[in-house]
Amino acid sequence: MLTLTRTDATNPEFIQLVRLLDEDLRIRDGEDHSFFAQFNKIDAIRHVVVAQLNGMPVGCGAVKAYTNQVGEIKRMYMRPEFRQQGIASFILKELEKWALELNFKEVILETGKAQPEAINLYTKSGYQVMPNYGQYEHVESSVCMKKPTSLA
Numbered sequence: 001m002l003t004l005t006r007t008d009a010t011n012p013e014f015i016q017l018v019r020l021l022d023e024d025l026r027i028r029d030g031e032d033h034s035f036f037a038q039f040n041k042i043d044a045i046r047h048v049v050v051a052q053l054n055g056m057p058v059g060c061g062a063v064k065a066y067t068n069q070v071g072e073i074k075r076m077y078m079r080p081e082f083r084q085q086g087i088a089s090f091i092l093k094e095l096e097k098w099a100l101e102l103n104f105k106e107v108i109l110e111t112g113k114a115q116p117e118a119i120n121l122y123t124k125s126g127y128q129v130m131p132n133y134g135q136y137e138h139v140e141s142s143v144c145m146k147k148p149t150s151l152a
Helices: 012-037 087-101 117-125
Strands: 001-007 047-053 056-065 070-078 104-110 128-132 140-149
Touching: 001 087, 012 047, 012 056, 012 140, 047 140, 056 140, 070 087, 087 104, 087 117, 104 117, 117 140
Parallel strands: 070 104
Antiparallel strands: 001 047, 047 056, 056 070, 104 140, 128 140
16 A cells, blocks of 8 residues: 655655665766755755555655745655656655645756656656756756646
């Protein structure tokens, strides 16, 4: 049975999943990993969703304020053996619902060209490519996307 738990960044299951995510990104990002890692600290994250399948933590994601009106989806991760089962879509929908409850009008995110499965997930979930924002503005390997929370 799949359960989604709303929690925060102190959750041990979230911390464990983020370690696995960082290991994966270290490989995918190569030389650029340290640049991206500086923007992926979890200490400022207050809104986390952890997915458990039959009690085992299999995926996670978070939303944090980018501005007063815009939430940013962060730290999305699925254990590889549980991908392609629709679980990430459930996590993302829960984060979008939470973002709406937090009065964000829009959610944005950054992913990388080296993460085609993530781009696929976001595209099929209604996200549209936008100009790279903030620290990603001139990063050619970044793909930034957005979605109004009213479509969540």
